[in-house]
Amino acid sequence: MSADDTKLEELVRWREGLVSGEIFVDPGIHRQETERVFPRAWSYLVHESQLRQAGDFVTTFIGADPVLVARQRDGSIAAMLNSCRHRGMAVCRADAGHTRAFTCPFHGWTYDEAGRLINVPNLENGYRGQLDTSAWGLTPVPRVESYKGLVFATFSPDAPSLVDYLGEMAWYLDCLVDRREGGSEVTGGVHKIRMHGNWKLIAEQFAGDNYHAGITHASAAGALADRPPAEESAPESPAARRAMQFTAAMARPGRQFSHRQGHGVAGFFTSDKALTGGLRQMARDQEVVADYYDATDAEVANRLGAERAKGPSGTAGLVFPTFIYLAGVFGASTIGVAHPVGPEHFELWRWCLVDAAAPPEVKAAMVRCHAVWPLGLADADDGENWSAVQAALQGPMARRQLFNYQMGLGLAGPDPVYPGTVSPEPIGEEPQRAFYRRWLEYMTTPDTWPAVAGE
Amino acid sequence: MSTALDALALRLSIEEFLYLEAELLDDHRYDEWLDLLADDIHYWAPTQANRLRRDRGREASAPGEVALFDDDKTTLGWRVRQMGLATHWAEDPPSRTRHLVSNIRIAPGERAGEVAVRSNFVCYRNRLRDEVDLWAGERHDVLRRVEPHGGTDGGGPGWLIARRTITLDQNVVLSKNLSVFF
Numbered sequence: 001m002s003a004d005d006t007k008l009e010e011l012v013r014w015r016e017g018l019v020s021g022e023i024f025v026d027p028g029i030h031r032q033e034t035e036r037v038f039p040r041a042w043s044y045l046v047h048e049s050q051l052r053q054a055g056d057f058v059t060t061f062i063g064a065d066p067v068l069v070a071r072q073r074d075g076s077i078a079a080m081l082n083s084c085r086h087r088g089m090a091v092c093r094a095d096a097g098h099t100r101a102f103t104c105p106f107h108g109w110t111y112d113e114a115g116r117l118i119n120v121p122n123l124e125n126g127y128r129g130q131l132d133t134s135a136w137g138l139t140p141v142p143r144v145e146s147y148k149g150l151v152f153a154t155f156s157p158d159a160p161s162l163v164d165y166l167g168e169m170a171w172y173l174d175c176l177v178d179r180r181e182g183g184s185e186v187t188g189g190v191h192k193i194r195m196h197g198n199w200k201l202i203a204e205q206f207a208g209d210n211y212h213a214g215i216t217h218a219s220a221a222g223a224l225a226d227r228p229p230a231e232e233s234a235p236e237s238p239a240a241r242r243a244m245q246f247t248a249a250m251a252r253p254g255r256q257f258s259h260r261q262g263h264g265v266a267g268f269f270t271s272d273k274a275l276t277g278g279l280r281q282m283a284r285d286q287e288v289v290a291d292y293y294d295a296t297d298a299e300v301a302n303r304l305g306a307e308r309a310k311g312p313s314g315t316a317g318l319v320f321p322t323f324i325y326l327a328g329v330f331g332a333s334t335i336g337v338a339h340p341v342g343p344e345h346f347e348l349w350r351w352c353l354v355d356a357a358a359p360p361e362v363k364a365a366m367v368r369c370h371a372v373w374p375l376g377l378a379d380a381d382d383g384e385n386w387s388a389v390q391a392a393l394q395g396p397m398a399r400r401q402l403f404n405y406q407m408g409l410g411l412a413g414p415d416p417v418y419p420g421t422v423s424p425e426p427i428g429e430e431p432q433r434a435f436y437r438r439w440l441e442y443m444t445t446p447d448t449w450p451a452v453a454g455e
Numbered sequence: 456m457s458t459a460l461d462a463l464a465l466r467l468s469i470e471e472f473l474y475l476e477a478e479l480l481d482d483h484r485y486d487e488w489l490d491l492l493a494d495d496i497h498y499w500a501p502t503q504a505n506r507l508r509r510d511r512g513r514e515a516s517a518p519g520e521v522a523l524f525d526d527d528k529t530t531l532g533w534r535v536r537q538m539g540l541a542t543h544w545a546e547d548p549p550s551r552t553r554h555l556v557s558n559i560r561i562a563p564g565e566r567a568g569e570v571a572v573r574s575n576f577v578c579y580r581n582r583l584r585d586e587v588d589l590w591a592g593e594r595h596d597v598l599r600r601v602e603p604h605g606g607t608d609g610g611g612p613g614w615l616i617a618r619r620t621i622t623l624d625q626n627v628v629l630s631k632n633l634s635v636f637f
Contacts (some may be wrong), residue, residue, distance in 0.1 A: 189521030383631030
C-alpha cells in the first residue's frame, strides 16, 4: 500500500461512517479518479432506443474521456474514443445524428461507424503508401454490453460481465425498465445542466439519500398544495410545518438496498401503492399518468411479482459510478448520467424513460411531468445544496472535516422479501457507505480490476 | 397615415406590456406576473442540441420531447407558489435578476385579437456572494388583446400571454438551476 493509499484510507473511513471533505475538492484525487474509477467501472453510454438504425450515433463521455457511440451494420453498438489517432481532435462534434463516416476536421483522417480508418489524405505521396491504416482506427472501448436497453461500457479487460456487475441491482432496475412487454424507451431530447459540485455528491445522493427529500424538496412538494402563497412566507409558517409533515410521511415502513459494487436504491416504502399516491390530486397530466399506472398495475405485478409492483417502482437509484434514475416520481421516470467536469463540477444529462407499450398520450403526459417536477421544482433546490457544499469546502479547515455518514450503521443485512443487502428503514446511509467503500477499492488498486474484498 | 399611427400605437402598447412583465419578474412580484398569462398558456422552452449543419432545424427538441420548461397555467402556478415558500432554499435569500428585452418584432396573429411577437432577451442573475448567471435567447409569444378591466388602477395592461416559446441559447444549461422565468 502506497503512502497515497494510506491517505485515502484516512479520508474514507467507511466502517465508521466518516468521509473527509477533501475527496470532493482535491485535484490530485480527482485525477486519480479519472484514471482508476471511470475507465474500469461499467459506465452508462446510451439507451438502445436512441440508436435505431445503422449509422445513428451519439457523443458522450466515460469519465473525462470523450466517447463516440454508433449503431453498427450488424445491429450491435460500438463505442470508441472521440479523438483522432493523428492529433487527437474530436472527429465528431455533434451531440447526435446519422452518418456513414466521421472526418477529422484537422487533417481529414476519416473513420467509418466502427471506427476503422478508411481515408487518409496524402496517403500515397506523404506516407509513400506505408501507413498501415488497419492499425490506426479510433481507439475502441473494448467492452460494450446492454441490460434491457441500457448500454454500458468499460475499458477494463478483466471486469465482470455487466450482468454480474449489476448483480441484485438488476432486480431493482427491472421495476424501471421491464415493467411491460416491449420494455422501455427514452422520449426524444436530453436535458443537460452543469452543476457546481463534485460528481460524488450526486452519485451518493441517488444511491442512498432519501433523507434529503423531505427537507431539500419541501418547497417542491409544498408548491403543489392548494394554499395562497401569502401565508407561507414567514418563519415557522405553514410551509415549514408542512415540510416537517412531509418528513414525517417519509418515516413509513420501507427499505434501502446497497450493493457491494457501489450501487444503491435510495429508499422505498413497502406498504404503498407507490406510483399513484397523491398524483391524482395534482393536475391533468398527473391524473393521466395515475390512471395508466393503475391500469397496468396488475400486468406489472404479474410480470415482476407484487412486491416489485409497489415500493421499488417509485424511488431513486444509482449504478456505480454515475448512472442515476428516478422511477415513477411525481408522474415521470428519469434516467441520467452525471459526468464529472473536473473536481468542482459535474454535468447531469437526463432522459425521460417510458414504457414502450404506453399509449402516446401517456408518454406525452409523462414527458411534461418530467419537465415540471424533477427537472423544474425539485432540481432548483438540489443545485443550491451542491454549490453551497462546494463553496464551503474551499477552506482548508472546512474540507478537512470528517462528515457524518453514520445513519443506520450496522443495520443492513438479508431481507425475506427484497434481494441483496437491505436496510430495514427507508432512510439511512448504508448505500453511501457501500459507495465509498467501493470507491476506495478502485482508488487504491492501480492496474487490474479492483477485487471485491471480504469483510 | 392612420395605419402608421396604429402600428406605432400597437408597438408602444406591446413594448410597455413586455417591460411591465420584466419589471414584475425583477421585483419578485410573481403573483402579478401570473395574472399576465392566459389560462390556456403553453410556456415552453425546448432543449438545444448540437447538430450537423445538414440537420439544421433539428437543434431544438420537438413538442412531446424533453424540455427545459413545458408548463401550463397550473404548473406555472406551482413554480410561482414555490417562489414564495420559506423552504425554497434556491431563492432564499432571493436572487437579483435583471431582464433586458429588445429586438421586438410584431406580426399578425393567427387568430383575431392576437399578435405574434418575437423579442430577444438577456437575463442577468446575481446570487449570494458572487454567483453570476447570464442567459440570452429569443421568445416567440402570442399576445392576446383583452379589454382593460377599468378598475381603480386605471385598467389592466391590455394583453395576455397566450403562448410563449423560449429559445435559450445554451446547449448544456450553464446555471445550477433555472429558478427564473424568461
